[in-house]
Amino acid sequence: MRFTPTALPGVVVVEVEPRADYRGLFARTFxxxxFTAAGLCGDWVQCNVSYNARAGTLRGMHWQAEPHAEVKLVRCTAGAAYDVVADLRPGSPxxxxxxxxxxxxxNRRAVYVPAGCAHGFQTLTAGTELFYQMSTPHVPTxxxxxxxxxxxxxxxxxxxSERVIAPRDLTWEALA
Known part of the structure; x- marks a missing residue:
């Protein structure tokens, strides 16, 4: 695997290194x-799937507050998505x-989202599915x-042409 830092500290693009032959390919995704040698979380306690029937579906921007802040590893398993991470860590440069x-x-890329960052995505094709690995369980509160x-x-x-957004995501307040 290749770990490529982004412009946001702690946000990393994880790329597989496929081994291909006449049958297809094989690649390690985790x-x-x-991960721990690269200074990243290596313990996942929950996995989630987000299936999105329509192109233009936008989900986000989401995170969990302390003490339940979560690290996410997000990978697209079908279709394509524009994946966004926003740094909401006070004091971060x-x-x-x-x-x-x-x-x-x-492209089989994954995005590593550190705790304290908001995450969201917009689907670029119909039938897009994202697979999440989470460092902490979801806590609704x-x-x-x-x-x-x-x-x-x-x-x-x-x-x-049409953005599909859940009512809940339309009601979040603006950051002050």
Missing amino acids: CRDE SYRTWVAVEITAA AARGARWDDPALAIEWPAC
């Missing part, structure tokens, strides 16, 4: 020893800035969110 990575079933179009973050989402 190895605890390699990249506070309230964001990075985006296109993750697809074809610790769930937090920021509006996808919050001016404090100014995320540049891809243009689409």
Whole structure:
């Protein structure tokens, strides 16, 4: 695996190193020893799948508050997504800035999202599925969110003919 840091401290793109032959390919997507050697979380307690029927589906920006802050490893297993991480760690040199990575079933990239960062994505194709590995269980009372179009973050989402957003994600308050 290759671990490539992004402009946000702690946010890492994880790429597999496929071994291909006439049958297809084989690639390791996770190895605890390699993750911990890279200074990343290597213990996952929960896995989730997000299936999105329509292109233009936008989910986010989500995180969990302390003491339930979570690390996420997000991979696209079908379709394609524009994956966004926003730094909400007070005192961070990249506070309230964001990075985006296109993750697809074809490129097999994953995005490592550290605790204290908000995460969201917009699907680029119909039938997009994302697979999440989580460092802590979901705690509904610790769930937090920021509006996808919050001016404090100014995320540049891809243009689409119709954006599909859950009512809950439309009701998050803007960051002050």
